[in-house]
Amino acid sequence: MSFEPKGRVMLVDGMALLFRAFYATSYGGYIRKTKAGLPTNAVYGFLQYFFDAVSTFEPTHLVCCWDMGKGTFRTEKYDGYKSNRIEAPLELIPQFDLVKEVVAELGVPNIGLAGYEADDCIGTLSACFSEESEVYIVTGDHDMLQLVDDRVKVVIMKKGRSNYKVYDPAELMAEKGLTPAQVIDLKGFMGDTSDNYPGVKGIGEKTALKLLTDFGSVEGVIENLHALPKGVRAKIEADLDMLHLSRDLAEIRRDVPVVCTLTECLWQLQRENAARKFDELEFGSLLHLLKAVPDDRGIVQIEFGELG
Numbered sequence: 001m002s003f004e005p006k007g008r009v010m011l012v013d014g015m016a017l018l019f020r021a022f023y024a025t026s027y028g029g030y031i032r033k034t035k036a037g038l039p040t041n042a043v044y045g046f047l048q049y050f051f052d053a054v055s056t057f058e059p060t061h062l063v064c065c066w067d068m069g070k071g072t073f074r075t076e077k078y079d080g081y082k083s084n085r086i087e088a089p090l091e092l093i094p095q096f097d098l099v100k101e102v103v104a105e106l107g108v109p110n111i112g113l114a115g116y117e118a119d120d121c122i123g124t125l126s127a128c129f130s131e132e133s134e135v136y137i138v139t140g141d142h143d144m145l146q147l148v149d150d151r152v153k154v155v156i157m158k159k160g161r162s163n164y165k166v167y168d169p170a171e172l173m174a175e176k177g178l179t180p181a182q183v184i185d186l187k188g189f190m191g192d193t194s195d196n197y198p199g200v201k202g203i204g205e206k207t208a209l210k211l212l213t214d215f216g217s218v219e220g221v222i223e224n225l226h227a228l229p230k231g232v233r234a235k236i237e238a239d240l241d242m243l244h245l246s247r248d249l250a251e252i253r254r255d256v257p258v259v260c261t262l263t264e265c266l267w268q269l270q271r272e273n274a275a276r277k278f279d280e281l282e283f284g285s286l287l288h289l290l291k292a293v294p295d296d297r298g299i300v301q302i303e304f305g306e307l308g
Contacts, residue, residue: 003151006262007060009129011122012050014064014110015140018099020140020157021045022092031091034282039091043099044283051289052162053138054267058156061133061265064103065121067076072250073115081249084196105277107270109260116256119143123252126152126261131157135260136166141194146183146252148172185218188247200239201248207232218247230262 025032032041039082045297054062065082074081088096101111111121119141126135128149133223137144140157148154148167156165172178178186191199199208209230215221222240225233271290 005134005151006132007134008058008136008204009061009063009125009262009265010053010057010059010136010138011125011129012053012062012064012108012136013118013122013141013144014046014066014099014103015118016140016157017046017049017138018042018092018095021049022089022095026089026091028120036206038098038281039095040098040281040283042092042095043102043281044286047097047102047283047286047289049157053155053157056162056164057136057138059267060261061129062267063125063260064100064108064110065118065125066100066110066172068112068114068116071115073118074117078197078245078249080196082195084193091257099115102274102277102281105270105273107268107273109265111258111260115299116253120253120256121258123147123254124256124258127254128260132234138164143183143187143250143252145172145176145178146180146250148180177213182212182217184247184251185212187250188218188243191246192250195249197246197249198239198242200235200243202235218243256264266286 021043025041025045030041031039032044033039042295049060049210066307070082072081103110111125112118113121122137122139122144125265126137126147129135130149133151135152136155137147138155138157142156144154145167148169150169153168156167157163158165167175169180172180172183176183186208187199188203189200189203190205191197203211211228215224221228221236225236228236269290274290275287278284278290
């Protein structure tokens with residue numbers, strides 16, 4: 001029986017777009033602010049990225065997902081998780097709430113839940129929406145590749161304007177030699193320096209990829225420890241607990257108690273509300289984007305301004 005999707009849902013990793021926009025627009029030392037002194041550079045850049053993705057992938061439905069504070073079930077499991085992250089720049093902090101206000105005025109739901117990361121909300125919603133629709137996840141985070149399936153594509157934002165890499169299961173296997181599930185197992189073995197969990201000490205990406213190619217999964221490797229070189233076997237045996245913990249930390253949850261229906265996330269630009277918000281934030285140079293959006297669909301071609 002063929003699959004007839006009820007539209008295309010685009011799940012936006014709001015944190016990824018916001019951070020990317022902040023650093024892209026503050027690189028030269030200039031921070032865009034309102035006349036009252038409110039920093040707005042990250043929100044301004046976020047909107048350019050947002051509308052470019054909408055123009056490129058033409059969703060019928062839109063959701064934006066966010067982290068809701070530092071503490072999550074992962075920090076409870078491992079207190080070193082992301083403990084290496086530096087504090088957000090002072091000019092970015094007020095823009096966390098501001099960007100959600102702007103997204104809401106566009107007519108797009110903001111989804112986030114304390115105790116979980118945006119990734120987990122995206123994982124849950126992608127599983128839910130893919131039952132009826134095709135799903136595109138827009139992010140810069142390669143961890144999201146574990147969510148790829150026949151109805152879920154992960155769109156990785158690359159350097160430069162309008163530059164995306166779209167992954168489905170075939171592309172993931174062709175480029176990285178991995179299935180979606182193996183993306184999680186890979187992190188179990190090699191850890192993640194960005195998120196600050198170690199994996200198995202002494203095992204890097206090359207060895208981890210060979211183990212997964214030869215034995216398929218963490219379980220397959222453990223069942224075949226006797227067949228491994230002595231050095232690799234010793235490293236895994238010494239760090240078995242951390243292997244399992246690292247894999248657990250890497251796995252994006254798909255059962256978070258968040259709910260959003262297709263009706264709630266139908267993409268219909270709230271033009272007047274958005275225009276008022278743009279005017280309030282002195283985004284006059286972006287108002288033409290709203291005027292260019294057709295009434296029936298929020299699809300618009302934009303010109304990148306100060307973003308590179």
